[in-house]
Structures are given as structure tokens and as C-alpha cells.
Amino acid sequence: MTLTGSMLIGQHAVSGHREAIRAINPATDTPLEPAYHGGSGEHVERACALAWAAFDTYRETSLEARATFLETIADHIEALGDELIERAVAETGLPRPRILGERGRTCGQLRTFARTVRAGEWLDVRVDTAQPERQPLPRADLRQRHIPLGPVAVFGASNFPLAFSVAGGDTASALAAGCPVIVKAHGAHPGTSELVARALAQAVKACSLPEGVFSLLYGSGREVGMALVSDPRIKAVGFTGSRSGGIALTQAAQARPEPIPVYAEMSSINPVYLFPAALQARAQGLAQGFVTSLTQGAGQFCTNPGLVIAIAGEALERFIGTARELLSPCAAQTMLTPGIFSAYSVGVGALAGHAEIAAQGLPADGPNQGRAHLFVAQASAFLTNEHLQAEVFGAASLVVVCADAEEVRQVSEHLEGQLTATLHLDEGDVDEARLLLPILERKAGRLLVNGWPTGVEVCDAMVHGGPFPATSDSRSTSVGTAAIQRFLRPVCYQDFPDTLLPQALRQDNPLLLRRLLNGQREA
């Protein structure tokens, strides 16, 4: 497939007229062809008009048709073959095995949502049948299902060029819910985006769906992004990126005549607690696991362990010492973009002004290479210095040294909202951990014991979310099958004749759903 540098508005390849975006191979700092010219308001208008026109048809596709569509997208992405892998490696500097794994996750995610769509639990069907004889007033027949919100704007993430980009988690869950999707591609991987978008558009065509079910736009956040979020036909937004970017989108969405929900996954430093008995017993092993998690993918994960919390002492010294030994020979790693590398350098520099450098990896020997950093600060400093809580996207982490369990508690209460919190503990730590859990439940979306927060499973029980600023909406997850719920709303049908009811609510339950029927869950 030859890359064209075009946007995709429905089935139509359209060239933008704004400034050209070219991907840069961060490993060599060289630009990649072709140029992608940014779109403008007119392209947003056309994509929104198509999405709106497609909505009523797409949202009433059968469960089977919609599931098949998701599976067809996965098939078409796989059919892109090595071209996709090579382009994604070139655009991101990520190693080939990582991109291969991410393609697997992306396609697996689409197929998982297909299963979720077929199962139909997301419809949350509730039926309360009529009670015409009830005193003092009869009860009407009332039936509830969920319907999709409407067309969704998705902003691709920089750090998952496949799994959280054009056909990633936000897109998959919105399409599963029955929402047309307009993706604004991330400027860091336009070629990868074009390839995946064409696979997706082929699936739209193969499944005979209205073309407006999917469009891909390029362009600036200020022009194309804001026009998308402000368009009255867009009814929800999915975003993964910076705190400032997420807040700007949320504010724009709230300023509309009709405000809409924004699901922004933004900022998290993912505290890791090393409890005393565990630290005493296996400081070295913990340091090893920590350094592996910290440096994986150049630390460019939302769930990167950016904070370690432990009580001062010889065991913590051992942990830091081993981490230093392991980190010092770590080669600097190519980061995703020159911009991300530059922000990382600035962030590390800022941290160095407020905390002590405990260890650093090898210096860079090529462009855009991030050097891993480990800092140490006292809890008293952490509690009074907000700079120490700022996310530094990359392989940087801060050890917060606490005097005692009470200071651990204070540091925990002082934390902002997080995607994850991790507890390393042995049996002797269980009582202490139990005391901390209520705080951590209030602070984070996912709590882990004796693991590392990087690596997010796509499954039913996953929560990739959490209180602000981890996300803009703690009531949801952006990874896992529950992500579909972000794009749905309930509608109740009262005293409808069967012929006018949607299939999910008909008297004979043709979809074989386990309804909540007169207060009882059907078997």
C-alpha cells in the first residue's frame, strides 16, 4: 500500500491544505515521507456531517453485524502485514517486538469488544411489566435499554501508535457502543495512522456500513481538534495525552451550548509502596523489578512507576543501591518524538532542582535518547513541594523517604488521583497495608499487590482510570470491556406496542438477554 498523505473522510481520500506534518524517525532524527497536510474546519464539517448521517443506521445494526464489523477491522489490520510494523517502528523508535505485541493487543481488543457486543449485557435491559390493577395507581409497562451517545471524536495517543490510536481502545469501545468515530491522528505517527485508517475504512465498506462510521483527520489541535470538540454533532470525546491537553478539551466541551462528556486520560505518577517486611526480605529483587518496569519502553507508559514510597532504613538503602547498580549501565533509549524527549529533559532537569539524583543511566549516544533517572527526596519535602508530584513522562522516578508509617499515610493522602497504586508486601505487612487501602482506593483506579503497574490487561475486570488528574472522569475505564459504557445512555420505553419496541426490549426477548425483569435477574 502506498502512503498518500491523505485524510480519510468516510470512503474519500482528501488532502488537507494546512501546514505539512511529516513524521520524524526519532532514532535518526530524519523526516519520513509523505507529507501530511493538516485539515481545516471544512474537513471537520464534512466528517461530522457524514458521521451524523451514519449514526441512526449504525446504532441500530444488529449485535452480530456490529461484532462482525469489529472483527473485520482486526482482520484488515492484520492484513496490512509487515508494512504496518515497519512504518510504526520507523515513526516511534519503539522496538519491533513491542510493535508486534501492540498489534496483537489492538486486534485482540477489537475481538474482545466483538464478544462484548454479542453478549449484550451493555444494553442493561430492564423490564418492569404493567400492573393495571395496582392500587392506588396502576403501573405502566416500562422497559429500559442503553443507546449510544452519538458520534465520538477520538484523539490518538503518542505512546501507543496502534493500541491507543486510530483503531485503539477509544475507537473500539465507541464503535462497539454504536457510535461513529472521527479520529484526529497524532502527528507523531501519521503513516501508521493512514494505514490503520484505510484498513478500518475497508472494513466499513466490506460490512456495507454507511461511510460516515469512520473518518480520519490530520491537523492542529487548535484548529481541527477544537473544531471537532465544538461541533454540535459530536457527542463525546476520547483522549489520551497530557494534562494540559485534556483540560483544554474538557473546558471546550463544557463551554459548548450543549456540554458533552470528555474521557481524558491524562497524568499519573503511579505510587509504588515498599512495605517494611517485603523490603527487608527482598530489597534487591524489588529493585530489579522496579528498574525493569521503569525503563521498559523508555518509561513512556501512563502507568510507569514514577514514585516509590518507603520507610527510611538500611533495607531502603539496599533497594536504592541495587537500583543504582542496575540503572547505571542502562543504555539511553530513543523516545517517541523530539518533543517528548525535550519535555522529558526539561522535566528531569526540574526534578533535579528539588530532589537528589540517586542514579542515572548511560548518557545518550544518539538523537532523542532519554537517560533513565532515579531521584530521592524526604517525605517532608514531598508534602510541601508540588513540583515533586508533577508527572515526568519517561523513565524517571522519585523515591520518597518516610520516617514512619504515619508519614507514609500523610504522603498517601497528599497524592493526586492516580491510574494505579502498587503495594509490595509480605505477610508481616498485611495489617499495615490494610490501613492504607482505604486511602489508595480513594486515590487510584487500579491497586496491585507484588506486581508492577506497567502492562495493562484488556479484560472485563480492568480499570484504566482514576480520580482527576489521572482522568477527567473517574467513573469509567478506557481499557477493558467496561470502556463501552462511556458512550452509552439509558432510554426508557413506556407502554410501547411490541412492534415499535427495539429488538432488545421485545416481549419474547429475541436476543436472549438476561434482563432485569420485575426486579429479578433472568437466568
Added chain:
Amino acid sequence: MTLTGSMLIGQHAVSGHREAIRAINPATDTPLEPAYHGGSGEHVERACALAWAAFDTYRETSLEARATFLETIADHIEALGDELIERAVAETGLPRPRILGERGRTCGQLRTFARTVRAGEWLDVRVDTAQPERQPLPRADLRQRHIPLGPVAVFGASNFPLAFSVAGGDTASALAAGCPVIVKAHGAHPGTSELVARALAQAVKACSLPEGVFSLLYGSGREVGMALVSDPRIKAVGFTGSRSGGIALTQAAQARPEPIPVYAEMSSINPVYLFPAALQARAQGLAQGFVTSLTQGAGQFCTNPGLVIAIAGEALERFIGTARELLSPCAAQTMLTPGIFSAYSVGVGALAGHAEIAAQGLPADGPNQGRAHLFVAQASAFLTNEHLQAEVFGAASLVVVCADAEEVRQVSEHLEGQLTATLHLDEGDVDEARLLLPILERKAGRLLVNGWPTGVEVCDAMVHGGPFPATSDSRSTSVGTAAIQRFLRPVCYQDFPDTLLPQALRQDNPLLLRRLLNGQREA
């Protein structure tokens, strides 16, 4: 029970220092004792501190303990006996049978939420067990439950002094979710609020719960209301009232360092469609049902039928003629407060400047009596004049006369978001109705056939919600058991030892929940 004029901060009766609020009996325009002095920032601070202190304990009460608490509240409200009924009648001007019915609904609602709490489906438990042998990577053990958001601020509604006030739907669903509640009483019924608040506080005590589970404050929206919504310990807001009030609260909640969700139920004119065959066959009967629904409770319902949409012709003339005959002898009815009466008068006056008066009820013969009004306008006017779509809270409605089905469609697309949309149809109308349904599903939370929108059943399938401006969050309902979901968020536990897991997630499933276990729903 002697009314004291005090707020209730936890178990403590506290007098405010701000300007006195006195209820006014709207039927006689006379003030009622005692005076209720408004609270200030210090009272908000104390109530929030107590609520925050209570949260971690209250949210981990057993399902049985929490359900019993809700039932105990209902018992204590009933035990208030006639004093509550008389005070509510005096403060609202609503007839005694209506208040009796509303008490029944309020207590029934609390007991319904008790059943919901016990059933435990709201926990949405999902378990994906470990797969240590999985290739290329093992899967961790992942378990999800829902936990409450935190303390909730509830703003009582004017028009439901019991069912949507101190112990009404917002409070009941927040308490059911495990959230402490701080109510800001509506100034129109402070005595009713005090009585119910004391019953609720007694239930807190009887159930040995931390006192901060519930507090009642009086005062101005600008001072007490804004302080509540801005307090960092408040994590969600429930509100029923005006569009401007709801928008102000939502903006304040978004402007916080940590934005929080606001569930504001605001403005709806509840379109009623009279399809041709139904109108032809039973114009008079429809007019009768319409006038009954319009004038019930002086039209002071969120679901009052404020808009009638039909195609021009002899049958519609008959409908309007009969409505005129029935409406003209209708006595003016006392409205809830002088302020609401005044706003109604202004709203009716404004409508009269843009539409023709088709009928009006008898003039007032006492203070604060709203005179029912029916207006008529052409669809072409409705489509171009936003004044015709403004909610007039009270017994006023507008008939929009359409030239044909296409104009009905245009009017429908032009509507703002609604709580309800009603279709009156006969068999011959079904095909036409089917074409309109996709639009109405996009516009409203509840669709009715051959009924009237007033009268909202508290059940599992109810949706009392809808797109903006009907509510600030269309993804939820404020009436019915699904309302509990507004105050919850998911948390995932990864590789937790059984002893540290909450009961709902333990391996042996002690709460006997129907979990989603490895993708399968348990029987």
C-alpha cells in the same frame, strides 16, 4: 416535635447567623414560624469535615447494614405522622392527598433502594482469574468492584418537598451507593426539611453509623451552595431545579482544582405528539387526558406536557376546542412559592408575546394562584423563535401546528434535550411513528405511547433524565434504582491476597453475587 429553626450538622442542632428564611404559606401569603437562619462557610466546613470523617467507615458497611439504614429512615419518616403532612401542606400549598402520596413514594423509594443495595448488582463485580501459563505473557488475577465517589451535596427541589428533597431520590441513591450526604434545604419548605432531617439523623443514630453520614444546611445558594460545591471533600452533586441554577453549579464544579460530576435535572418541555389517526379517532379524549396532565399539581412537574405537536386540520381544531372547553372552567391553583408564581406569570406573559392564547383557566381568587394557559403557534414560528421553546414552569402549554409529517420531523429535530417525549397513536400511525422514533430517542430519556408524561414510576426501568438541558448528564437517571450508578466508580484489584480483598471480591464469593467470571455471567 417542636420545630427549632436549626440546621443539623451530624447529630448537632446548630443555628445559623445569616438572614432568616421563613416559609410562606402560599395559599394565604403568610409567613410560617420558626425562622431559619442561614448557615455560612463555617457550617459547610463542619459538615464536610464530618462527612469526610464518616466516608471510609460508611462506604464499607455491609449490604445488609446499609439496606437496614435506608429502611430505618423510611420508618422514622412515617413515624413523624401527621405533623409532617400538615407542615408540608402549609409550606407548599399542595393538597393533602398529594403530600400523602409523596410520602408514600419517598418511603417506598428508600425501601426500593434497600432492595437494590442487598441485591448487590450495583457492585458490578468482574473477576478475571490468573493465567500464569499464558503465552507470551501470564495474566494477573484481576477483580473489579464499584465504590462510592465520596460525600455528595444534594440540593432539594421546590416541587417535591419529600420525594426530591431532604430524603428524596438524590439522597436515597447517594446513601445507597455508600456516600455521606449533605443537603442544602430548599428555602421554600424549611420546616418539612427539618422534620425529615431529624428523622434521618435518628436513623443514623439508631443504626450506630458515624454522624457525618448526614447533615442539613440552610442558606443562600451563593454562599452555602457554592461553598458546598467548591469544598474538596465533596465528590458529586445532585440538583433538581432551574436551568440557570443547574448550569451555575456545573460551572462551579468544573472550575474546582479537581472537577466533580454534577447531576442537575433542569429544564424540559416534554413534547406530546398527536398522530393523525389517533387524533382523528379521539381528539376529545386526548384533550381530556392532556388537560388533566397539564393542570395536575398546578403544572409544577418536570414532566409537565409543555408542548403538543400535531398536523393542522379539523381533528386538531377539535382537540384545541375541547381543551379550551375543559381548561376554561379550571380554577387557578396555588403555586409552590410566590417566586415560582411570579416566574410563571412572567413566562406566560412572554409566551403571549410570541404565540396566540388558545385557552385560559379561571382567574386567580387568592394569592399565588397560577392560571392555566394553552397557546398555539405555527411550526414555522417555532422553528425560528427560541422563546417558544423556553420552559414555563407551571400549567402552560403550547400547541405547535405543523403542515405535514415533514414539518413534524423538522420541529422534532429542532427540539432541545427532553426528559420525555409522548406519542399518541393508533395502528394507522405506527409507520409514521417508527420514522420519528430515532429522533426522539436522541432527544429524550423516556418515550411514552398513549399515556401522559406526568407520574414517574420509581422502578428499575425508569429513566428520569435526558440530553442537555433536560439534565447536565444524559448518561444517568435521577429516578429509579439505576440512579445509584451516578455515585459510583470502578476500582480494580490485581493479584490481591484474599485476606486483603473486599468481601465482594473474595474467592469464595461470600455475598453470593452473580459475578462476571472469566467472561461468563454466573448463574
